[in-house]
Amino acid sequence: MNNKLFLLPIQAVFLTVLSCQPQQPPTENPITTIENNNNHNTMLPAIKAYADSLTAEFELISAERKAALQQMAAYIRGQKDSSSPVQLTFICTHNSRRSHMGQIWAAAAAAYYGIDGVETFSGGTEATAFNPRAVAAMKRAGFEIDSTGENNPRYLVHMEKNDKGLVCFSKKYDDASNTQNDFAAIMTCSQADADCPYIPGAKFRLSLPYNDPKEADGTPAETERYDERCRQIGREMMYALSML
Secondary structure, three states: OHHHHHHHHHHHHHHHHHHOOOOOOOOOOHHHOOOOOOOHHHEOHHHHHHHHHHOOOHHHOOHHHHHHHHHHHHHHHHHHHOOOOEEEEEEEOOOOOHHHHHHHHHHHHHHHHOOOOEEEEEEEOOOOOOOHHHHHHHHHOOOEEEEOOOOOOOEEEEOEOOOOOEEEOOOEOOOOOOOOOOEEEEEOOHHHHHHOOOOOOEEEEEEOOOOOHHHHOOOOOHHHHHHHHHHHHHHHHHHHHHOO
């Protein structure tokens, strides 16, 4: 009986000590912060295979660029959490190469991860044409692309089975076909970033410049350089959207 009387206060002290231990907050996986459908089985087989390979290359992205891409992901997450539109406008000087690649790859990454409600646009400080070398690079990556064949042709870019296609053509960033308010301005070239210190209607702005593959036009390195830029932009868009 005496032993039992002795044990009871010891147990009470033990339980009290346990209850005073600091509780660790539950860890949160950033990839599951927003539910997605992971419906990349609807993607065209060539694009899915290319995208699969990009997910194995995230270690090639520098820490500096990862930090910028994480800002982009945080913006998208904030928009989704507040039930606000997710509208991404990729901007460069001529809207002929890098900005189109960004627009297309961001849409493809959203489709790959099954993230609904992401709309992508592109524009320039002036309009020229979606460069055929850039178009060819996107085709080599597996996108199915049709053209109207005009001086500034409109291209219909397909990445999923039976999709309506993404309409791509060169235009200024404030063209009527682009979103006008509550969008993220993703600056894909340093010149456009410097020339446009203010983008009307932009809720968020991110400097994410890429080297212009135009530098290799007409040289033996032309195809390699365009494929390199296509792959880099695809890799970074896949990384950004993987965090949602």
